[in-house]
Amino acid sequence: MAGRAIPGDPADTGGEDKARATRELRGLRRQIGRLQERLYADGRHSLLVVLQGMDASGKDGTVRHVFRGVNPQGVEVHCFKEPTAEEAAHDFLWRVHRAVPPRGRIGIWNRSHYEDVLVPRVHGLVPEAVWRARYAAINDFERLLSASGVHLLKFCLHISPEEQRRRFERRLQDPRHHWKFSPSDLREREFWDAYQAAYADLLEACGTAEAPWTVVPADHRWYRNLVVARAVASALDALDLRYPPLPASGPGPEAPLPARKRAGPRADPARRGAKAGRSGPRGGAKSGDDA
DSSP states (O other): OTTOOOOSOTTOOTTOOHHHHHHHHHHHHHHHHHHHHHHHHHOSOEEEEEEEESTTSSHHHHHHHHSTTSOGGGEEEEEOOSOOHHHHTSOTTHHHHTTOOOTTOEEEEESOGGGGGTHHHHTTOSOHHHHHHHHHHHHHHHHHHHHTTEEEEEEEEEOOHHHHHHHHHHHHHOGGGGGGOOHHHHHHHTTHHHHHHHHHHHHHHTOOSSSOEEEEEOSSHHHHHHHHHHHHHHHHHTTOOOOOOOOTTSOOTTSOOOOOOOOOOOOOHHHHHHHTTSOBTTBOOOTTSOO
């Protein structure tokens, strides 16, 4: 296993220009927003976006920058870290299965079920036979989702150890980012090579036709955002989303709307005054009530 790592150059930008990429990202966000509305109206599909990566690889930033233009009512974001006592009392897929987006919605998982073939392996929390068997369980789970109309996009945000160090240092130097830093980040950094080998294995074992992986170079935030936004927009566009037609029992698109009913004869002012003391749905105190 020694020497195995996430494939590709984390500093790669694909020959893209940053200024052009920034302009393209703005357009992609608008496109994703329009497609999200059609996804919701169509009601036949859902989209699940899985974000995995080392600490400081930009999972939070990807959510913020790529999905800025969507309607919050149609998006659900879940973050899966160390299991709670309740989650640990169930099988490892229980907590994520409950968070699968329903039809018409976009689900975003900031970390995911893949944590259960990473952390337990690196830290020896379970025997190898246990975490290795989870690959097959994950593939079966993702095939089930795909067959149920859930379209999966899985992104591995690939960052270099040098860039991770720079981001950690910025978090320590900027008081506005102190909340992002945890001493455990430095402890986990000591296991860099072990995590790289674990990622390499899961990318190979769990990259299927129904749910392939995309390794995203993440040293440059602008390029990371562009790659993910392009993939999301393309996946939504490929679903052939449609606005539903009017119900068969309803009026046709060119049918005139029913005429507004005319109000009855205006009440006599004296009668209106006589009624003023009565209570009704729009206010007015009854006789004897406190005003």
